[in-house]
Amino acid sequence: MIPPIAQNLAAVHDRIAAAAVAAGRDPAQITLVAVTKTHPWAFVAAALAAGQIDFGENRPEEAHEKFGAAPPAVTPAPRLHLIGPIQSRKARMAIACRPALIHSIDRPKIARKLSELAEEAGIVLDVLCEVNVAGEASKFGFTPAGLRAALPELLALPGLRVCGLMTIPPFAPDPAASQPHFQALADLRAGLIQAYPQVSWRHLSMGMSHDFEIAIAEGATLVRVGSAIFGPRP
Secondary structure (H helix, E strand, O other): OOOOHHHHHHHHHHHHHHHHHHOOOOHHHOEEEEEOOOOOHHHHHHHHHOOOOEEEEOOHHHHHHHHHOOOOOOOOOOEEEEOOOOOHHHHHHHHHOOOOEEEEEOOHHHHHHHHHHHHHHOOOEEEEEEEOOOOOOOOOOEOHHHHHHHHHHHHHOOOEEEEEEEOOOOOOOOHHHHHHHHHHHHHHHHHHHHHOOOOOOOEEEOOOOOOHHHHHHOOOOEEEEOHHHHOOOO
């Protein structure tokens, strides 16, 4: 059974707009990435029919199967965001997905591999660096210090174009608990803008269904929302 996706999307957009206005921001500065991982193509089609364009998938193999099978007549075409960690052995499949943006560059090794494969494919990938600002052992991502150390190499890779940062804070029942982590990512970006002014740093990907309003208040430009649109994952 397909949930009321159009209605849910409208409600999420209303919440994004209200959070942006409350923070003194233009709602047009924030892109909603509808996270469709584990959900069928029928859910994507319903969201597309309601005007949603940007979709997030965690696993390259699922993204390739789902969006590679999308009917070519779909207009507008969906924009795929890869938001989960990418294993080296799945890097070629990630490239084959032709993502609009990869949110999860979490170590130099995968950055080098993706750059090499992107060069082979004759493309330049837009990517974000994932930062584990909370230092959770169970989470992927650079530490802030590790990212600063890796950036000279990352920015020199010819197949990648770094466009900003992403984080996933520790889950807490109270959304306000995410605020210091989102603020830390925004502060990190502010420092990187000073250190590397040649990089756009235009994106902060942070905030999910339970805390995206907090993320918007701290400067998020991309919010990754799944359950608030599509319901619980199967």
